[in-house]
Amino acid sequence: MSEEKNDNLQFADGGAISGAGDTFENGYMPDNKVVENSEVPEDLEDITKIHETEGQLPFAPVEVLSGGKKTAVDAIEESNAEEGENDSADKHDLPEVNYESLSMEALTDELEKLTTAEKVMSVKEHVEEIRKEFYSKYHEFIDEKKEEYSHENDGDTTGFDYNFPLKNRFDQIYNQYRDRKNSHFKKLQNDLKSNLDNRLAIIDELKNLVDSEESMKDALKHVNELRERWRNAGPIPRDKYNHVWNNFHFHMERFYDHLHLDRETRDMDFKHNLEQKQKIIARAEELLQEEDIVKAFRELQSLHKMWKEEIGPVSREHREEIWNRFSELTKQLHDKREAFNSQIKEREQENLRKKQEITAMINEIAAETVSSHNGWQNQIRKIETLRNEFFNAGKVPLEVNEDTWAAFKAAVRNFNSSKNSFYKEIKKEQQDNLTKKQELVAKAQSLKDSEDFAATTPVMKQIQEDWKKVGHVPRKYSDELWKEFKAACNHYFDKLHAHRNEANKEELDAFEKKKDYLDSLKDFELTGNHKTDLDAIKKHIENWKAIGRVPQNKRHIEGKFNKVLDALFDKLSLSKKEAEMVKFSNRLEQLADSDDSRRLENEQIFIMRKIDEVQGEILQLENNIQFISNAKADNPFVKEVRKSIDRHKEELNTWKEKLKQVRNINQGNE
Structure with a gap:
């Protein structure tokens, strides 16, 4: 911290002291050091208390003294040690991405973007997650292709080989990243060992400085050089982190104790350190309001590192109070982080429930019987929708991730197997x-x-x-x-x-003549004399027939002529039966001229059905009369029923005459 470094105490000879403190700030009593009785802890329990107060121990991890239970402070210390080993300067947070929802093409693009634009350690977790998702989707894809091949070759997969260029591209990108990562780790291991040796050498040099005969001015200058070298020494193996740092701190304390610094200078340093630690506490209080829990906890780690490595001790009267306050804030932030992690776990459990439901739905669809192409296309669309929902559902607990994915793949495979069997038959x-x-x-x-x-x-x-x-x-x-x-x-x-x-040239000529004849009928008018008008209409019918047949595709003109006849018959005072039979005879002759025997046959079948219907209605009406046989003849109901019977009998006679005409024509054709 540059501003804190500038606040270091300055001596007249130019030597700077940062972290100079009380003899027993960390509970050590240097050899050959005469101190006031009031400054000496009465027993080892008091020494331990001082250690716990500042959260610093020289050679024993905190959990040993706290009965094996890991605290929020312990968690931060371990994390700082791990990041120290992995070179925290090379790490930073990347936004969370739901890689399950991405296609293999998108995953490949994301891998290329991360590995070419970011540092090796900063993307390690993301790269491995991308690789896992890509290969999960790839294996599922290849399984589908293999199953299709199997269906096409009667279950034989001996010659199956599928070239997937995208995988070659993905592997090439990943292998380049892996080579960079391996080179990084090899260099890191060498650097860690070199940095450890360097730090141990600094400690030895500091240890020897206590017994050296250098002047105060030279000794202070030498110590400041050692402190600067220590700051720039770089990361070391995390299992050595606490031990080496506490060793350095212990010998630095011994050096300042050996100098017999005056109390005024010591108190000034205590005051400066107190102010710096109060600033850290104030910032920790602000972090309690930070919405981004991950970001807040990461900054809390940095505050602990500053507290431990960059700021010296405070006076005994403030020591326990200020450490307890910082520890309490640490616990509160740690509790918020634990609550946040619990929420994440709850979401993961909800995601697991959704994915299990989706898998069950896929199994249900796979079990359905489908026997048409359109039906299978509809099923395929359903499965594709469920697949997308599965991939968009989010992460599940790590311990069930593989089982969840395996169950999903099995369900999809079952569906594809049924689909492929159908299309094999198709x-x-x-x-x-x-x-x-x-x-x-x-x-x-x-x-x-x-x-x-x-x-x-x-x-x-x-x-x-x-x-x-x-x-x-x-x-x-x-x-x-x-x-x-x-x-x-x-x-x-x-x-x-x-x-x-x-x-059919003659038929075309006949069509033209019938067109002209139809136009001439527009001027025809009835005289009002029944016989004269009926004969005239019949003459028109004979003339129309005499013209001859028209082409099949011109038969619509017959319909137009029939409409004209219907209109003329409606104006005549013919009986209903007589008019019906004249029109029917004309229509029947047109059917006979159509060269389509089926039309005459259909007409005969239709008439026979109508005869059966009318006979049935007559029989029903006659049965009704029998139920009221004791009624008088002039009974209105009886009279109405008998009239209905007479009408139906007249209709029956008409249909029978029509049937007779149809049969005569059919016999003539034979």
């Missing part, structure tokens, strides 16, 4: 479909140039129907196969249409 089915469609293409191509249209057209239509019934084929063949099939069919039907256009 692939086999698609191969069968491919063979069927190839046969249909070959058949269509063999018939496309046929001129026996009467025999070939039904076959080509059946080929098209068969094509529709065949399922999917492998995508890489689908488009080309369809183009070949479509080209063959189009080639044939283009020839057929050309032939029909030539052969």
Whole structure:
């Protein structure tokens, strides 16, 4: 601390003293030192009390004196010793990142960014976590590919080999980092040993200085040089840290005791040290309000290091009080850190619960029976969503991390196994479909140039129907196969249409004539004489039929003519049955001219159903009459039922006449 270094006490000869203190600041009684009885502890218990008061022991760790129980101060001392060994100047906090949520590409980019831009020790934990996550995802990915290969090769994985360039890139980056880290550790070990030797040499030099014959001025100058060399000596192995430091402090105290410094100078130094330690306490109080617990605790470690290494002792009257205050603040901050860690553990337990639920949901989905491509695609989307939720759920307790990941991988593997089995069957089915469609293409191509249209057209239509019934084929063949099939069919039907256009020239002429005739009917008007008008309408029907058939794709004109007839019949005073039969006869003749026997057959089936329905209704009405047989003939209900029976019988006769006409036409066609 530069400002504190400038506050060091100055002697007239230029020698600086920082940390000069009372003879028994750390409980040591130097040999050949005469002291006042009031300054001497009465027994070893008092010496131990002084040690505990300042939190410093020369050769025994604190936990030994405190019954084996580690305190907040102990934790900080150990951490400082560890960071001293690892060169704390090379360490700094990096923001927490949920590496589980990153893809392998993102993890590789993150590794490259950390290892090229940061110091080796500052990223060590992050790098290892990235490596663990990358390899977890990589092994899962390779397992999926291997399982797919196994399904495609009937369970044989002998020749499985999957090249994944991203892994090569990741390994290259990591290996470069590992080489840098190994070089760093090798150098660090050499530096630690060299620094330890250097510090031990400084202690020996300081020890010998006590018995030297140097003048006070030279001795003080020599001590300040040793102190400066000590500050710059660098880190040492952490298991030597406390012992070496306490040894140095002990011999530094012996040196100042040996100088017989006057009490006024000592009190000035005590006062200066008290002020510096009060500043540390004030800062520790501020740290209690710091929201970033990790940052606060790290700074507390630095405060302890300053208290121990950079500031000397205070007078006995303040010693216990000031140390107890600092220890209490340390405990409070330590308790906050423990509470914070408890919250982290609670979050990790909650994350564990979420991940276990996600794994259970994946197992449930894997156990579902799915028998369609769309169904599996929906399941795949569900699994992908759950995978992302798993990776975004956050960390779980370290002791169950491997088991949690293994259970998740097993669940995903089970799902993939079921999915791959389905698609293996689909692939086999698609191969069968491919063979069927190839046969249909070959058949269509063999018939496309046929001129026996009467025999070939039904076959080509059946080929098209068969094509529709065949399922999917492998995508890489689908488009080309369809183009070949479509080209063959189009080639044939283009020839057929050309032939029909030539052969049906008369039908096209008939269509034009019927268009003209339909236009002429717009001016036709009824005279009002029933017989005359009916004969005129029938004449129009005969003229229309005499014109002849029209092409199949022009048959809509028949519908227009029927609408005109319906309008004319509505204006005639014909009975309902008579009008119905005239219109039906005209429609029936159009069906007969359509060359589609199925249409006549369908009409006959429809009429037969209507006959059955009307007969059933008549039977029901007659049964109803029987239930009220004792009613009078003029009963309104009875009269209404009998009227309904008569109407249905009249309707039945109409349907029977229609059926007779249809059958006559069918017999004529035979």
